[in-house]
Amino acid sequence: MLFDVWAPHAESVTLELSGRSVPLSPDPDRAGWWRAEADAAPGDRYGFALDGGDVLPDPRARHLPEGPERPGAVVDLAAFPWRHPWSGRGLPGAVLYETHVGTFTPEGTFDAAAGRLARLARLGVTHVELMPVCPFPGRHGWGYDGVAPWAVHEPYGGPEGLQRFVDAAHGHGLGVVLDVVHNHLGPSGNRLPDFGPYFTDRHHTPWGSAVNLDAPGSDDVRAYFIGSAVAFLRDFRLDGLRLDAVHELADDRAEPMLAELSAAVDALAAEVGRPLFLIAESDRNDPRTTAPRERNGFGLHGQWNDDFHHALHAALTGESQGYYADFARAPLAALAATLTRGFLHDGGWSAFRGRSHGRPLDPATPAYRLVGYDQTHDQIGNRALGDRLAALIGPRRQAVAAALVLCGPFTPMLFMGEEWGATTPWQYFTDHQDPDLAEAVRSGRRREFSAHGWAEGDIPDPQDPATRDRSCLVWPDEDDAPWLLDWHRRLIALRHRYLPAGLTLADVTAAYDEDAGWLLLRNGPLTVAVNLSPDAAARLPLGDGTFTPLAASAEGITHDADGALALPPESAAVLLREG
Structure with missing residues (x-):
């Protein structure tokens, strides 16, 4: 079996393999690489010692059964007995469902999460989007402090647990998307700098030195992260990846790493014969993110749209703090702009930023x-207390939000539990093993929210296990589930039946009345009418055509003979327009 590692500054490298020491030799074909052949079997523990130092885990270890700071184990991912053939599900026509493995069930494992997949299939979603599953110190956390981008968190079930979960999802007809973090590694357990120039001081990010994407040695750093992404898609039969905060990927090279990554993923899709996609999280409002590479874009297949979220949130809640300020001045106008143009900030002034944006x-x-x-x-x-939207606005306004998300123009995504209006909080929790780091996170969280008026005693302690426990979903019995669950099912079914995947932004129009509180969205053949007024009925002009009501969130919605739609307070209706 071949063992190799990139360690360009080392004078010697030794493989420590189940009690044996095997010296590695410089690779004649790859500068800075070391290699050796050694007999090994699945389960054998191994690591690398540089210049006679401590045994470190392999940066590309696929299995870290004792955590990210201990030696890895040999694993044969190709030996997994896949039960369900899978031809893939692409992004067009998708309905995503964001899930955190550690709080999706009280057990917090892949196998326990797999037991809930049948309910997601009945809901009508097409893909489960997993928050990061790469290893991090401790048992519980959000996953964005991962330090081993090729491996899978052992408390969740390790690599075979992820394979079992994906196979079970495929058995229910569900694709799987994985959230991956390439812009930083966690503050504890990161040993990559011992091996080589994985980070650079040429750029700085909120987490410190930037990942080295453009300084000397960056060819191999890029290959490290691109290789990780491709390996997850290939070895775990994933359908896509969500790329965390790509605006923090500091990269001055002529070919952006994101374009290199999208080319590699497109090549893998052609090789395996199924669609694969990349979705970026970006706050730049930059059309290059999803523009084709041949048009000097990055070639990513989709991106999260925070402008739409902010406009919708401001309209639903009336909140105007922070970045909501730009959207709260005229929330329905902002919402109409994002629904029809994609971005509110598409070159105009952002008061929150103090400059033009997008x-x-x-x-x-x-x-x-x-x-x-x-x-x-x-x-x-x-949010300081991790309060969900249902806890802020109640079920009637949540139903309005669901109509705009699920029958709107964009690829919809739900956060776990929102389909039944879950009010359990989802709070920030950590399990840092370093006491100093744990206290720094705890006190930093308190300072941050105390500055915004919260009493320190009200802010949950991230390190308290009860914070994670409070964040676990409490699943209702399907037979007794709130009416919102059926509302979400109906809306998703309408989306699948009536909305073509090829609709463009040009196919979407919107009208609104800021003072009356109503908005009318025309999305291809579907019309979504909403009234956000808490106490007044609204009369919406539908315009020309024949309209057939398909779904309504409240009683008393009527269609007048003169073509107007009457909506009670805090209600929504979906209609099919013909002609």
Whole structure:
């Protein structure tokens, strides 16, 4: 078996393999690489010692059964007995469901999560989007402090647990998307700098020195992260990846790493014969993110649309703090702009930033390339108390939000539990093993929210196991589930039946009345009418055509003979327009 590692500054490298020491030799074909052949079997523990130092885990270890700071184990991922053939599910026509393995069930494992997949299939979603599963110190956390980008967190079930989960999802007809973090590694357990220049001081990010994408040695660093992404898609039969905060990938090279990554993923899709996709999280509002590489874009297949979220959140809640300020001045106007143009900030002034921001999308952009949502792990968990949207606005307004998300123009995404209006909080929790780091995170969290008026005693302690436990979903019995669950099922079914995947931004129009509180969205053949007024009925002009009501969130919705739609307070209706 071949063992190899990139360690360009080492004078010697030794493989420590189940009690044996095997010296590695410089690879004559790859500068800075070391290699050796050694007999090994699955389960054998191994690591590398550089210049006679401590035994370190392999940066490309696939299995770390004792955690990211201990030696890895040999594993044969190709030996997994896949039960369900899978031809893939692409992004066009998708309905995503964001999930955190550690709180999706009280057990917090892949196998326990797999037991809930049948309910997601009945809901009508097409893909489960897993938050990061790469190893991090401790047992519980969000996953964005991972330090081993090729491996899988052992408390969740390790690599075979992820394979079992994906296979079970495929058995239910569900694709799987994985959230991956390439912009930083966690503050504890990161040993990559011992091996080589994985980070550079040429750029700085909120987490410190940037990942080295453009300084000397960056060819191999790029290959490390691209190789990790391709390996997850290939070895775990994933359908796509969500790329965390790509705006923090500092990269001055002529070919952006993101374009190199998208080319590698497109090549893998051609090789395996099934669609694969990449979705970026980006705050740049930059059309290059999803523009084709041949048009000097990055070639990513989709991106999260925070502008839509912010506009919808401001309209639903009336909140105007922080970045909501730009959207809260005229929330329905902002919502109409994001629904029809994609971005509110497409070159105009942002008061929150104190500068102009973004660039306009081409109206011919397929609308599915933008992912739309009314809540995500970030938007819930980064609130002081982790309160969900249902806890802020109640079920009637949540039903209105669902109509705009699920029958709107963008690829819709739900956050786990919102389909039944879960009110369990989803809070920020950690399990740092370093006491100093744990206290720094705890005190930093308290300072941050105390500055915004929260009493320190009200802010959950991230290190307290009860914070994670409070964040676990409490699943209702399907027979007794709130009416919102059926509402979400109906909306998703309408989306699958009536909305073509090829609709563009040019196919979407919107009208609104800021004072009356109503908005009318025309999305291809579907019309979504909403009234956000808490106490007044609204009369919406539907316009020309024949309209057939398909779904309504409340009683008393009527269609007048003169073509107007009457909506009670805090209600929504979906209609099919013909002619």
